[in-house]
Amino acid sequence: MGVYPCQNSITMENVITIKDKRYPELLGKIGKDAPEKIYYKGNWDSEIFKNCLAVVGSRRLTSYGRKITEQLVTEIASAGVTIVSGFMYGGDEAAHKAAAEAGGRTIAVMPCGIDMIHPEYQEELYNKILENKGLIISEYEGKFPPANWTYPRRNRIVAGLSKAVLIVEAGLNSGTLITAEFAKKFGRKIFAVPGPLTSEVSKGTAQLIKEGAEVVTEARDILKDYNISLTKPNLAKPSLNIEGIEQEIINQLQKEPLEADNLARILGMSVSKIGTTLSLMQLKGFINQEGGKYYVD
Amino acid sequence: MLIKVPSVANLGLESIKVDVEVNLANRGLPGFEIVGLPDKAVDESKERVRAAISSSGIDFPAKKITVNLAPADIPKEGSLYDLPIAIGILSSILQFTVPDKSLFFGELSLDGSLRHTKGALLMALFAREAGFQDLYVPKDSANEAGAIKGVKVFPVENLFQLASHFLKRKNIEPAVYQENSDNLPAPAEFDMKEILGQEQAKRAMEIAAAGGHNIIMVGSPGSGKTMLARALPGILPPLNEKESLEVTKIYSAAGSIPPGGSLITYRQFRAPHHTASPVGLIGGGTRPHPGEVSLAHRGVLFLDEFNEFPRQVMEAMRQPLEDGYLTISRSKEIVRYPADFMLVASANPCPCGYLNHPKKNCVCTPRQVRKYQKRISGPILDRIDLHITVQPVDATEFSDNQKNSELLESSETIRQRVILARKRQEERFEGESIQSNAQMKNSHIKKYCKLAKEVEQLLRQASMKFQLSARSYMKMIKVARTIADLEGAPEITVSHMAEVLQYRPKIYESI
Numbered sequence: 039m040g041v042y043p044c045q046n047s048i049t050m051e052n053v054i055t056i057k058d059k060r061y062p063e064l065l066g067k068i069g070k071d072a073p074e075k076i077y078y079k080g081n082w083d084s085e086i087f088k089n090c091l092a093v094v095g096s097r098r099l100t101s102y103g104r105k106i107t108e109q110l111v112t113e114i115a116s117a118g119v120t121i122v123s124g125f126m127y128g129g130d131e132a133a134h135k136a137a138a139e140a141g142g143r144t145i146a147v148m149p150c151g152i153d154m155i156h157p158e159y160q161e162e163l164y165n166k167i168l169e170n171k172g173l174i175i176s177e178y179e180g181k182f183p184p185a186n187w188t189y190p191r192r193n194r195i196v197a198g199l200s201k202a203v204l205i206v207e208a209g210l211n212s213g214t215l216i217t218a219e220f221a222k223k224f225g226r227k228i229f230a231v232p233g234p235l236t237s238e239v240s241k242g243t244a245q246l247i248k249e250g251a252e253v254v255t256e257a258r259d260i261l262k263d264y265n266i267s268l269t270k271p272n273l274a275k276p277s278l279n280i281e282g283i284e285q286e287i288i289n290q291l292q293k294e295p296l297e298a299d300n301l302a303r304i305l306g307m308s309v310s311k312i313g314t315t316l317s318l319m320q321l322k323g324f325i326n327q328e329g330g331k332y333y334v335d
Numbered sequence: 336m337l338i339k340v341p342s343v344a345n346l347g348l349e350s351i352k353v354d355v356e357v358n359l360a361n362r363g364l365p366g367f368e369i370v371g372l373p374d375k376a377v378d379e380s381k382e383r384v385r386a387a388i389s390s391s392g393i394d395f396p397a398k399k400i401t402v403n404l405a406p407a408d409i410p411k412e413g414s415l416y417d418l419p420i421a422i423g424i425l426s427s428i429l430q431f432t433v434p435d436k437s438l439f440f441g442e443l444s445l446d447g448s449l450r451h452t453k454g455a456l457l458m459a460l461f462a463r464e465a466g467f468q469d470l471y472v473p474k475d476s477a478n479e480a481g482a483i484k485g486v487k488v489f490p491v492e493n494l495f496q497l498a499s500h501f502l503k504r505k506n507i508e509p510a511v512y513q514e515n516s517d518n519l520p521a522p523a524e525f526d527m528k529e530i531l532g533q534e535q536a537k538r539a540m541e542i543a544a545a546g547g548h549n550i551i552m553v554g555s556p557g558s559g560k561t562m563l564a565r566a567l568p569g570i571l572p573p574l575n576e577k578e579s580l581e582v583t584k585i586y587s588a589a590g591s592i593p594p595g596g597s598l599i600t601y602r603q604f605r606a607p608h609h610t611a612s613p614v615g616l617i618g619g620g621t622r623p624h625p626g627e628v629s630l631a632h633r634g635v636l637f638l639d640e641f642n643e644f645p646r647q648v649m650e651a652m653r654q655p656l657e658d659g660y661l662t663i664s665r666s667k668e669i670v671r672y673p674a675d676f677m678l679v680a681s682a683n684p685c686p687c688g689y690l691n692h693p694k695k696n697c698v699c700t701p702r703q704v705r706k707y708q709k710r711i712s713g714p715i716l717d718r719i720d721l722h723i724t725v726q727p728v729d730a731t732e733f734s735d736n737q738k739n740s741e742l743l744e745s746s747e748t749i750r751q752r753v754i755l756a757r758k759r760q761e762e763r764f765e766g767e768s769i770q771s772n773a774q775m776k777n778s779h780i781k782k783y784c785k786l787a788k789e790v791e792q793l794l795r796q797a798s799m800k801f802q803l804s805a806r807s808y809m810k811m812i813k814v815a816r817t818i819a820d821l822e823g824a825p826e827i828t829v830s831h832m833a834e835v836l837q838y839r840p841k842i843y844e845s846i
Contacts, residue, residue, distance in 0.1 A: 098696065127701045157702060238696055297726055298837065299534045303737065309534035310818075310834050317836035318829075321796055327841075329691030330724040 095129015095206035113257035115142025151182030208242030347670030357423025371404030449473035453590030475594035523569030546817030554725030569746030603634035
């Protein structure tokens with residue numbers, strides 16, 4: 039795993055010890071697991087630790103997982119809840135990104151020294167988190183490299199900081215389930231997103247649900263635990279003037295994401311005509327494309 | 336006694352006249368010497384000539400024989416000087432005169448017969464330009480040389496026959512050119528109708544074939560990328576006369592025309608493996624030899640597993656992709672080979688191959704995927720007009736009707752549309768140096784592809800949204816022109832342009 043020093047390193051050592059008054063209260067309650075020192079980047083504001091929700095997901099997040107993460111986190115972060123995650127690609131990255139984009143605050147717990155960005159190609163996200171008054175924290179100083187054992191250790195801080203943990207997608211025996219284990223140990227609530235049983239990364243969440251995790255279908259399920267009532271914003275999309283084939287395509291895509299070939303076959307049209315329509319619809323912003331498949335936002 | 340027999344030396348696709356001067360001296364010890372920068376094959380000609388003359392029932396003269404290949408400072412290679420040397424010696428001992436305005440060319444076998452020799456077409460072309468009337472070539476190469484009108488080609492079977500011809504005992508009849516009929520239908524391994532699903536990929540292939548556009552297919556193993564590429568020759572238009580001659584010249588220089596073969600009339604499909612050496616692909620060697628990119632001239636260069644090709648090879652293809660030719664510079668000579676090919680590349684999306692696969696899970700980290708995809712450099716991707724993703728097809732998804740290959744479009748039907756589209760392009764570019772839409776330079780695009788306001792607006796909007804480079808922007812217009820040509824439309828419309836957007840560069844969008 040490649041690691042390199044981050045560009046905007048702050049020379050002054052920013053560190054909070056366990057004896058400090060500003061040390062996060064919830065994290066202090068996890069006993070001997072609590073880290074002695076926390077190094078950080080950004081503006082340390084104790085307010086940020088008041089309402090934390092850990093959002094974790096598989097590194098191999100599916101497009102479904104990404105979509106759900108975006109939906110839930112956008113609403114939750116906008117409601118003022120801090121999103122805590124581990125800055126890994128996949129589920130963590132999706133959670134941080136959605137929170138920052140919604141203008142919410144988010145805390146990234148690094149598996150490496152505070153002067154590193156890992157994975158290094160997520161530098162853009164790193165800066166985005168800081169720009170949105172978020173925090174980057176780590177129990178390791180300087181340029182301490184990430185190792186196999188630092189990832190699960192990092193997860194205990196993710197769970198320890200948060201009132202509850204939301205598991206979006208998790209494989210069996212995955213790092214995501216380790217975070218869930220910590221949450222259980224610390225007595226924090228676990229929320230899990232249901233997913234298709236055929237998917238490898240839904241098996242872990244299915245197991246959690248079996249063991250008593252709360253099923254999440256909308257942001258309100260989580261927010262009620264934070265005593266925030268969501269006045270449902272008028273999400274009804276402005277009625278678009280869609281007709282004919284475009285409507286038919288949207289009807290198909292609402293069921294499941296499809297490729298141009300499938301659509302041509304289902305609708306019995308030539309692929310060039312379908313391609314033309316899809317391009318125009320994508321430009322208008324009705325649909326999006328990922329990995330060759332089209333889907334409706 | 337000194338005898339001069341004219342022949343040629345081939346440097347790349349150029350020919351230079353070479354005089355084979357043969358001197359038989361009565362003084363001095365008997366011997367046989369060749370001078371004038373001969374290579375090994377030319378030097379060994381001594382032994383072949385000696386044996387061939389003896390086998391023809393003629394005593395080899397016990398004299399001091401000196402052969403000079405003039406001009407003496409140009410390196411000579413190959414076995415084509417066997418015949419002129421033998422004729423020089425024979426004319427001296429049998430006392431016949433070598434006719435004026437004749438060229439000689441061919442390799443001898445030890446029994447006196449002539450073997451098929453590479454470069455016959457280039458020789459005939461040179462003969463016509465330099466004003467030689469008669470051409471004496473091995474019988475197997477006669478049809479190749481005969482493709483050039485205006486030169487009399489004498490097919491020579493063996494040395495004895497040629498000597499009889501000059502001694503006026505039995506004449507050799509000039510060869511009658513025969514067009515090769517077995518060349519005509521392009522040999523494709525698959526018919527398009529054998530390929531189930533993949534509608535968009537097939538459509539992209541049709542567009543690529545119609546405009547000569549480069550295309551890249553990205554997809555998991557077993558998704559049918561190779562099959563699609565192998566079906567491509569079946570939908571390519573035939574070569575026109577001028578193109579056919581260009582291609583045959585290269586093959587003649589490479590010695591790839593079979594005995595009895597003649598003009599190449601179908602587009603070549605070259606599929607070098609990724610372990611091929613840079614010189615093999617690009618061309619080169621101490622005597623610059625055409626590489627795969629030149630052998631694919633006016634045809635298809637299929638590079639399977641594109642990101643496995645060494646970086647050096649990929650980058651070397653930038654010049655031919657842009658200019659349509661390749662200059663090979665060596666200390667002793669500089670050779671220019673045409674290399675105007677249609678690049679068909681296929682690649683996996685990630686090292687394990689299963690990124691975005693509907694059934695299997697990809698086991699690569701984003702970092703590995705990035706690294707893998709970066710092996711194809713931006714400048715190369717920028718030179719590829721059509722980018723498509725190919726997903727594996729699940730046969731169970733198809734109804735019996737859809738599976739029935741008789742109902743699917745055959746390669747021949749598609750080919751007819753492609754030929755029509757090419758014809759429209761040729762008409763449009765009449766008087767220009769280009770023939771297809773893919774060859775258009777920016778000045779041509781300005782001249783022939785005027786975009787209506789709403790089309791330009793759409794393209795602008797798309798290039799902002801999908802972050803297209805300036806070069807991609809131009810490529811889009813070229814491909815849109817081809818789609819319009821397939822339809823027979825005089826102007827590029829919004830729907831043509833919108834379809835092109837389906838084939839935009841998107842390899843880096845997935846992460």
